[in-house]
Amino acid sequence: MRVAIASGKGGTGKTTVSVNLADLLARHRPVVLADLDVEEPNSGLFVQAETVHEEAVHRMVPSWVADQCTFCGVCQEVCQFNALIETGSEVMVFRELCHSCYACSELCPVEALPMTPMKIGDLSHRRSGSLDLVQGCLDIGQEQAVPLIAHTLDYLGARFSKDTLILCDAPPGTACSMIEAVKDADFVLLVTEPTPFGLHDLKLAVETVRGLGRPCAVVINRHGLGNADVEAYCRQEGIPVAARLPHSREAAQCYARGQLIHPHVPEVAAQLEAVAGFIQRIEQEGAA
Amino acid sequence: MKEIVVISGKGGTGKTSISASFSLLGGEDVITADCDVDAADLHLLLAPDFDHAEDFYSGLLARIDPSRCDECGICAQVCRFDAVHVVDGHHHIRELDCEGCGYCARVCPQRAVQLQERKVGQWYRSRLRTGGTMVHARLDIGAENSGKLVAKVKQEAREAAREQGREWILVDGAPGIGCPVMSSLSGADAVVFVTEPTVSGFHDLRRVYDLVRRFDMATACIVNKADLNPEMTRSVHAFLQEAGIRHLADLPYDEAFTEAMVEGCTVVEKEGTPLARALEESWTRLRTLLGTERTGDHP
Structure with missing residues (x-):
């Protein structure tokens, strides 16, 4: 009990x-x-x-893999927590704002945002x-x-x-x-x-x-x-x-x-x- | 404009109780902000008039439209928060578990998931018996205490200070070390720690100090219930000295705090008591400290 x-x-x-x-x-x-x-x-x-x-x-948060990224902007668009900003030359991840929903990672068409552990x-x-x-x-x-x-x-x-x-x-x-x-x-x-x-x-x-x-x-x-x-x-x-x-x-x-x-x-x-x-x-x- | 946060x-x-006392002592020169939005109690001592109230929305909430849903279950598969439940064969969202990430809405083939703005609380602008203004809020039960409502209270307090040309903002901060505390501290000039000489109190003081060090602001401390454990009070003093935190006062373990609370007033309104005098001195020293020391700039 x-x-x-x-x-x-x-x-x-x-x-x-x-x-x-x-x-x-x-x-x-x-x-x-x-x-x-x-x-x-x-x-x-x-x-x-x-x-x-x-x-x-x-907990799991996305980390950006520069080589894979095509800068399509999907990640920034799907994130409701403003944890990702796509600048055109970089995707900045604000890990403390992330709620670990996996949407950016799983909806990324080129697997450029694998989820990685953050202590x-x-x-x-x-x-x-x-x-x-x-x-x-x-x-x-x-x-x-x-x-x-x-x-x-x-x-x-x-x-x-x-x-x-x-x-x-x-x-x-x-x-x-x-x-x-x-x-x-x-x-x-x-x-x-x-x-x-x-x-x-x-x-x-x-x-x-x-x-x-x-x-x-x-x-x-x-x-x-x-x-x-x-x-x-x-x-x-x-x-x-x-x-x-x-x-x-x-x-x-x-x-x-x-x-x-x-x-x-x-x-x-x-x-x-x-x-x-x-x-x-x-x-x-x-x-x- | 100088902003002081009590945590x-x-x-x-x-x-x-100490925040309320400072608010009383500051009178109409002070804009008071209650950022302890989860267990907001300052209003019980200051009796604000709740003159202006507004709903506060933050984040999203998913809802499944049963007329569109074909029960495919994709929403449940992608939800990391176990917020999608099946009841009598129908998918629906358990509000308490929904984080508002919108993943389900994006992948639903039937477009059956709608995202709504989520009301998470109310905020108020009030007048106090001192003639001063108070900004305060109430977080709805079970709402995410993300610090956004805290940030709103602070923003409105600064706005009021600018409008009225007030010099001081006094903030009753949030407990703990998480987002609401960080929002309480953000952009402040000084922090006053209220601690007690107990194993837990001292432990939590050191934890929250570790957080405060990351901000650029003046620090001061009041040791309440100091006579409860004189040995630990000495340890707290040593810690304050080492950390460079200004020691404002030791206050006794005094039921006057509770008596004032039962009467719905502050301890400084019982003029002439040693407790009232100690708090008056602390308030003066705090203002002097802020007048003479370099502090963080406002955004």
């Missing part, structure tokens, strides 16, 4: 919930934590583990006991996160069975990269905080997840801060609240040091156990 |  841990707003505790939950669950059973927040992957900072596998991730980031797979950590990390200067997220999901699909519990730390927001991480998840946990920013972005995230037809529940982080509007919204919308992690300076300090919170702050640990129980119930319902 | 790499460091 794949559970995406998402949030509209950044910094609500998505990574905190992901790493602590994965660690708690891994004490009793195998679990995979996948960091799909490839622009700023942070899960790995909290987990010490042995490397199982590492690979560079590429966009790295994938790492590490293991500590029964916890597997799979992480994508986008290279600085690369603009598109979606191809790396898609590749990381393919790796998970090839490497682990459908019965494996996979927790995915999704990118923030509700744009294309969040959608990529969430669209095929079996369940979505939305981590929010009880503040106006938290509520505003939670509403967008709920709308997104519902639009994708995914079931979801909310985890309220820093409970006790802000106001009760998030609670009221969840009640009104009939969205289950899986847990309320109390607002705690001690927890914030653990996080700041790169430590797991559940071994140090019992009142947060109890709520994380509640999330773990919630996920396991969903898993059983799904199997039944 | 953070990591979410939740206080970027938007």
Whole structure:
């Protein structure tokens, strides 16, 4: 079962919930934590583990073969992303603008634009006991996160069975990269905080997840801060609240040091156990 | 005209609360631009009036006309994004997966695929309670955050600054390191990093700094929640010094940020608090920094 841990707003505790939950669950059973927040992957900072596998991730972009080209202009005409400019004496390829659709390459009448790999980031797979950590990390200067997220999901699909519990730390927001991480998840946990920013972005995230037809529940982080509007919204919308992690300076300090919170702050640990129980119930319902 | 971008790499460091404070302090001299179009929250603190709204179109979306389609399946064969699905024997495009590359439309023998302009969001020009102008936007759910809407917001902000003869543009930038951030940074004179002394915050600061170095602009930093981890705050200070980033202020871990947010205002409107004073000083230092240092030219 794949559970995406998402949030509209950044910094609500998505990574905190992901790493602590994965660690708690891994004490009793195998679990995979996948960091799909490839622009700023942070899960790995909290987990010490042995490397199982590492690979560079590429996507395919055209490269121009001068000798073959007849300067017919088809490539420039078919490219919707302005990634190719035919100057009459040269075809310039702007690889970062390319979306890897292959149209220019395959419609070129003389095969002057073969697709070649361009590195966009790295994938790492590490293991500590029964916890597997799979992480994508986008290279600085690369603009598109979606191809790396898609590749990381393919790796998970090839490497682990459908019965494996996979927790995915999704990118923030509700744009294309969040959608990529969430669209095929079996369940979505939305981590929010009880503040106006938290509520505003939670509403967008709920709308997104519902639009994708995914079931979801909310985890309220820093409970006790802000106001009760998030609670009221969840009640009104009939969205289950899986847990309320109390607002705690001690927890914030653990996080700041790169430590797991559940071994140090019992009142947060109890709520994380509640999330773990919630996920396991969903898993059983799904199997039944 | 000088353009200042506030960014953070990591979410939740206080970027938007600090941007809102600077907007308030700048008053009507400042054009405020919210370029965090995916999780736009600045309006919750600044209460713009949404006076002028326009739809924003970017890219294309393929649609199959069922009356022309003979279900040959060539579109599905060429699509690299698995956007063509067959339901009840009929081919159709799943909007969320379509990249708008137009390959299918070009090869369809029946000319059954039409390409439409894709609405990806809305942008707004508003008045603020300071008398200043704010340009902001909302990216539609699931839309590609290609940086084009960000570029539009910046373009409109510059336009407004020129029209009104304003000297400053203040940009609440996008998180991460991808296209929206690059668009936020493009053509700016200075960047203010808002970071926090956490393992993740420091990690993301260094990543986004690696990106910023590629642009020619002045750099400054505010360390928020500095007392949360004094040891790491010292490491952040050392990093700033080494990288030549001007250190503007250390701010405490303070619930005043949340209290202001709940009241729908900015922390600097609670005049006389240490937090308000620290932000006032930062804003002054930032303007001085830009007045005296050579910075990148505008296109």
